[in-house]
Amino acid sequence: MHLAQALLNLIVSAAEPAAPAVAATAADAATGAHGTASGGTRELFIQICYLGASVLFIFGLRGLTSPDKSRRGMQLAALGMLVAIIGTLIHHDIVTYTWIIVGLVIGSAIGAAISIWMPMTAVPQRTAISHAFGALAATLVGISHYDQITRVLAEQVTRVDMAALGFEVMFGSLTITGSLMAFGKFHGILPRPPITYKFQNLSNIALFCVAALMFVYLVVTPSDSAAHATIFYLMVLVGLAVGVLIVIPIGGADMPVVISLLNSYAGLAASATGFALGNNVLIIAGALDGASGFFLSILMSKAMNRSFTNVLFGAFGAAPEAGAAQSADGLSVNSISVEDAAVQLGYARFVIVVPGYGMAVAQAQHAVRELSDLIEERGGEVKFAIHPVAGRMPGHMNVLLAEADIAYDKLLDMDEINGEFPRADVALVIGANDVVNPAARNDPASPIHGMPILNADQAQSVIVLKRSMNPGFAGIENALFYDPKCSILFGDAKSSLTKLVAEVKAV
Amino acid sequence: MPVSFDLVLLASDPTVTPLTTPFLQLYVFVLAGFVGFQIITKVPALxxxxxxxxxxxxxxxxxxxxxxxxxxxxxxxxxxxxxxxxxxxxxxxxxxxxxxxxxxxxxxxxxxx
Known part of the structure; x- marks a missing residue:
């Protein structure tokens, strides 16, 4: 710790050769980040660090536009973060490093441990909980800032600052609990089906209005009025409640939208922190995060054929009235044996695999890879058709398949692969259901009509690996399963695939 | 080394109205959001x-x-x-x-x- 302190002192004195490092007084702190003339060099150094960090963040994200450049890009972004942290550590308000170092050490240890030992199927949980952590940090910084101005310095919060602080703690608090709820749903602690009750939307909207009124009150009323602090903390509490209430009525199938939206809120909370502290790097990083989350939630909504408002307020629409949809009465399915399926796959020239989350649940990725290697050894071609909502969060299925050592150039988006289905000898559907339901295209009465799907039904033949005939998330029958060219291999995905691998070897 | 950086001048300049800073921040936010959106739309679903x-x-x-x-x-x-x-x-x-x-x-x- 002494070493770190000495190092920091060195940086401080290097950055500020003219003036000695003077501990800031409370009055000094009140003038904000701009500093006095003597703190000018230091302030300039900090601002250059922040500017550099912002540029590095943008370069980092740009790296993600191609898998080959992505790792290098993220290293740049991580460097940006380091630069921003170093810049901040010489901030003239900081007088003691003890708690900073303790926090950094504990945080690094926890963060590293999670990221090293966490299985890839748990990425959605980790993402949800880290949205909660990010929002927690923003909220606490907001509360500390408010307390510093109103109680410690006993000064007025300007209206502009109060608006920024209000957004910060509002977005922050609802993201904390919302993300924790999402974590619970992903992790199976909370029930996946929506939790609904009477007047749910009405009471949620009412609570939201209460929060909005408190917000307005805080901005228009002078901050030294008696009730100001009480209302401020009450607003945080209401925000926490709103976070819980807006996520519980959302069903498991809609979680990709929710997690993207929470990503966006966490970013907006960070941005609002930047407004409140007058710190541009926070504003920029938060805006990047906010934009990314917003874009992904639009994409996910589209992929599920739902509007934003429908996901958030019509959550119950997730369990649509199936009455109008095709009934399965009087239809029969073709069941296929492992041997027959193996012959079909063994002699296929072109196979498209359609993986659904059922495959990941069964931990069958490696068996899929083995099967695909075998088919390729026999001269066939294998591609994977990835629906945008195939996993539990955007892009999740790609990560799971990449982890099983499947080359990423075989993983194709819906738009890239859909034209290739008619050419495929076999479409192998593993644990996917609604995303290959042709009713989305053909049946205007179906609740999923209009949802973009993978055209597995256009392949020459279809083999579906399925546990039972239970309908999918949306609770609707899938016409594909009753198609004469479709056959179903019943059983657990992993054991079916393992058997298939053995049989194809023998073909 | 004389300290005469624009940044410091800007901060101490009395003609800068209090509204300018939040407005500049808003510019930064909106523009960063646009840049972010532009880059992120190019990130493959993969x-x-x-x-x-x-x-x-x-x-x-x-x-x-x-x-x-x-x-x-x-x-x-x-x-x-x-x-x-x-x-x-x-x-x-x-x-x-x-x-x-x-x-x-x-x-x-x-x-x-």
Whole structure:
């Protein structure tokens, strides 16, 4: 710790050769980040660090536009973060490093441990909980800032600052609990089906209005009025409640939208922190995060054929009235044996695999890879058709398949692969259901009509690996399963695939 | 070394009205949002999960605010809040960048035979 302190002192004195490092007084702190003339060099150094960090963040994200450049890009972004942290550590308000170092050490240890030992199927949980952590940090910084101005310095919060602080703690608090709820749903602690009750939307909207009124009150009323602090903390509490209430009525199938939206809120909370502290790097990083989350939630909504408002307020629409949809009465399915399926796959020239989350649940990725290697050894071609909502969060299925050592150039988006289905000898559907339901295209009465799907039904033949005939998330029958060219291999995905691998070897 | 940087002048210039700063911040926010949106629309669906954990790590930049709160000795209360915030944000930053790298490492191109 002494070493770190000495190092920091060195940086401080290097950055500020003219003036000695003077501990800031409370009055000094009140003038904000701009500093006095003597703190000018230091302030300039900090601002250059922040500017550099912002540029590095943008370069980092740009790296993600191609898998080959992505790792290098993220290293740049991580460097940006380091630069921003170093810049901040010489901030003239900081007088003691003890708690900073303790926090950094504990945080690094926890963060590293999670990221090293966490299985890839748990990425959605980790993402949800880290949205909660990010929002927690923003909220606490907001509360500390408010307390510093109103109680410690006993000064007025300007209206502009109060608006920024209000957004910060509002977005922050609802993201904390919302993300924790999402974590619970992903992790199976909370029930996946929506939790609904009477007047749910009405009471949620009412609570939201209460929060909005408190917000307005805080901005228009002078901050030294008696009730100001009480209302401020009450607003945080209401925000926490709103976070819980807006996520519980959302069903498991809609979680990709929710997690993207929470990503966006966490970013907006960070941005609002930047407004409140007058710190541009926070504003920029938060805006990047906010934009990314917003874009992904639009994409996910589209992929599920739902509007934003429908996901958030019509959550119950997730369990649509199936009455109008095709009934399965009087239809029969073709069941296929492992041997027959193996012959079909063994002699296929072109196979498209359609993986659904059922495959990941069964931990069958490696068996899929083995099967695909075998088919390729026999001269066939294998591609994977990835629906945008195939996993539990955007892009999740790609990560799971990449982890099983499947080359990423075989993983194709819906738009890239859909034209290739008619050419495929076999479409192998593993644990996917609604995303290959042709009713989305053909049946205007179906609740999923209009949802973009993978055209597995256009392949020459279809083999579906399925546990039972239970309908999918949306609770609707899938016409594909009753198609004469479709056959179903019943059983657990992993054991079916393992058997298939053995049989194809023998073909 | 004389200290006469524009930045300092800007801050001490009495003709700068209080509204200017928030407005400039708004510009920064809107423009950064546009830049972000433009780049992110070009990220292939293949990398959407790493994208989310990357932006998550980047938004761990709240750490910057947390560090000041934890180290400024404003009040015991603030220090505690700051300490918790530093811990939470660091989990995000370190965990976020590490998990993103772990994921990106797995994406391999087909070996040429």
């Amino acid at each position: 990398l959407h999960t790493p994208l989310m954990s990357a932006t998550n790590a980047i938004s761990g930049i709240s750490l910057v605010g947390s560090l000041v709160a934890a180290g400024a000795d404003y009040s015991t209360y603030s220090t505690w809040l700051g300490f918790i915030a530093v811990t939470a944000a660091t989990i995000n930053v370190v965990g976020g960048f590490m998990i993103t790298d772990r994921m990106l490492k797995m994406f391999k191109r087909r070996e040429r035979k």
